[in-house]
Amino acid sequence: MSNTGTMQKLLDVQGLTKHFTIRGGILNRVEGAVKAVDGVSFSVNKGEILGIVGESGCGKSTLARLLMGLITPDSGTVTIGGQEMKMRGRSLVDLRRRMQMVFQDSHASFNPQRTILDAIAYAPRVHGKSKQQAEAEARDLLTRVGLQADRFAERYPMELSGGQRQRVNIARALALQPEILILDESVSALDKSVEAQILNLLQQLKAEFGLTYLFISHDLNVIEYLSDSVLVMYLGQVVERGPVQDVYSNPTHPYTKALLASKPSLDPRKRTTAAPIAGDPPSPINPPSGCRFRTRCLHAEAICGKRAPKLTAVGTEAHQVACLMNEPGSGHSKAAA
């Protein structure tokens, strides 16, 4: 996301949009749309970790599925290493060789009737490797993710603990030697002691294979710990983005502020005394006009319902916020004229 010219943009996403229409009634008319992802743009440099954070319904998982071509975007472009991807047909094969995904639920993402070795070797075989070579590489990968190949290769997913299964999931994602790994809530279902092991493993693998990560999570601490830059999403849109230090030390969007202030304190002497914002995130079906956060925002004014904020720089060019208070001449009383 940083604009330093020396760094190489590996993944570039422009204006990615997906609306799911809702039909109903006898005539099956369009009654509304879930604006799951609405004009999301970002880029990631090679070797960086981009954290994507937001609450349920903010579109972070839909974004991951759009990038992988698991659902087709309505509009927008995805460019990997300078090459624009057509999100259908043969070019998806190429896309998925370069970008792989690790899901949250390590149980549901395996075929229970295949051994671990089969699961890891499957994709390389589909992409044209011999059985022998694919299996040899799968064994090597198992060792790299910290599982002894001799003990685990012939086991079935149900015979493994959650942490072990997530290691296999990572090994499987690495089997095609991708450049980019999308991790969608990949540590959220794990116990804390196991989560720490997997986070260490991810950092070690990133250095070893020169990987680039898109790390999607609702956990603010994990994002801060791991990411270089962060994208904060609310109801399908990016509300704030920038280097992780800038966003965490100087959160500027009212939503980012509230999100960071909602973290439990971990120190019983410094308890939270008041909730930073009231209410739940609204439904992404027919979201509020103008700024989508205005229904929960303490600073909302009439103008917020009429005008959609644009991402505007705060301090450095890399740190950007979509809020009318930060947009000069927007008409909000707290904005610069």
Place this chain on the structure above:
Amino acid sequence: MTEQVSSGAEAPVVSVRNLEVKLKRRSNVISAVNGISFDLKRGECLTVIGESGSGKSVMLRSLMGLLPSNAQITGEIKVDGHDVLRAGKQELMRLRGESVAMIFQEPSTALDPVFTIGDQIIETLIRHEGMSHKAASKRALELLELVAIPSAARRLKNYSHEISGGMRQRCVIALALACNPKVLLADEPTTALDATVQIQLLLLLRRLQSELNMAVIFVTHDMGVAAEISDKVAVMYAGRFVETGTTEDILLSPRQPYTQGLLNSTLHAGMRGQVLQGIKGAPPNLAELPAGCAFAPRCAFSDEGCLSWTPDATALGGSHYAACRRLADLPEFKPVR
């Protein structure tokens, strides 16, 4: 681990002695709870922290007599004067209405989808309190106002699928409070909620607990949640309390190696770039518990003796107790913050 809470003039409302629960299955026996004793007075909040499979939910359910018929329970549970393990059906029903109420992790499964929120609260009040329908309706409205649900009168007529997750959990809390329970059991009630909603619910529970002078037992896997809500904390591992004390004892100066490991693998602000000091391995299978200290195989400080000796709780001053054979030899804990 019993003495620490029984001091003071007021008699405890919950008193558990040497509780053991074994769940018999066709092929094996799961030792879910392996000797737990504690006392809790009204107005106190005890948080039980443990990872998945530590037996924390089974322990909680046994307090309400909610275990399946294959459970073998020994020991003693006294709740508000009722002897739970010897109580008949009628007495258990009274216990569940008048003395104890429970809230669960998934509010959507705790509510009946074919009745409105109001109907469910009113039914409870008529059944347990013998109220007229009119009086019960009035009280239901008061209850929704008590848990700070906006436009409460309208919400009474809603079905559970029509409201958001945070709102649903508030309704579950209102339902639980319907009969003025003296003891509230909460099984991960905020885990499924978004961060901004979780903190609202924690503050609500904290307020209700002091206003209604309830004893609360709160089960969670999240150290941050424990820091926000509890007076006392018990750390549970393989069906035992391995460390108990005030919230400050446990979060700021933990002594037991498992508690220390759990805190070290919990991410918080300012940990970027550090290698996490996780705990190796995974929690033990409760059907095949090792002899001796159950944590010994994962413990960095264990020796030969730990594999055969099951440690008892050692008093560390005040209400702080820890169960570890090598307490005297452990290095001082330095929190990573």
